Amino acid sequence: QVQLIESGGGLVQAGGSLKLSCRVSEDLTSARAMGWFRQPPGKEREFVATISWPSQLTAYRDSVNGRKGRFTISNDHAKNTVSLQIDNLKPEDTAVYYCAARASGAQTRTAEAYTYWGQGTRVTVSS
Numbered sequence: 001q002v003q004l005i006e007s008g009g010g011l012v013q014a015g016g017s018l019k020l021s022c023r024v025s026e027d028l029t030s031a032r033a034m035g036w037f038r039q040p041p042g043k044e045r046e047f048v049a050t051i052s053w054p055s056q057l058t059a060y061r062d063s064v065n066g067r068k069g070r071f072t073i074s075n076d077h078a079k080n081t082v083s084l085q086i087d088n089l090k091p092e093d094t095a096v097y098y099c100a101a102r103a104s105g106a107q108t109r110t111a112e113a114y115t116y117w118g119q120g121t122r123v124t125v126s127s
Contacts (some may be wrong), residue, residue: 002026002116004099009121010087020084020121022099028075029052029053033102034082036073037111038095039120046095047109049084057107089125096120 003025012018024031041086049060051073062069072085081098100114108114 001089001100002031002103004101004116004118006097006099006118006121009097009123011124011126014090014127016089016125016126017085017087018088018089018097018123019067020097020123022084022118023081024080024101026080028077028080028082030103031101032104033107034073034075035100035102035109035111036071036082036084036097036122037100038093038097040092040095043095045098045111047111050107050109051075051082052107052108055107059107059109061109086123089123091125091127094123094125096122 005023008020036048039045049071049116051058060071070087075082098120099118101116102114
């Protein structure tokens with residue numbers, strides 16, 4: 001059973017930055033895609049970012065015309081870790097952030113396609 005453990009959440013002021021980490025219990029190369037999702041208070045879970053293996057292709061919720069926005073997903077296979085950097089934080093970024101792994105299939109923004117999930121880490125952005 002693959003285990004995912006998120007860390008790095010907390011209370012930050014608007015305009016600041018935060019880096020979330022997700023440690024994977026098994027070799028990261030066994031996952032075809034890793035994703036970050038979030039669930040704001042009282043709302044549905046939503047896609048944030050995803051990265052594929054071995055292509056390292058990325059996709060983001062806020063990319064416009066191929067230009068990346070405030071989120072950056074990256075992986076470190078030596079440490080079996082996937083990270084999410086969030087810059088210029090806004091109050092609407094307040095949510096529980098979840099890391100997810102997909103064992104097979106192409107990169108996707110659909111949460112139901114991911115097999116394994118972490119417990120989440122809470123991010124609160126104050127205005």
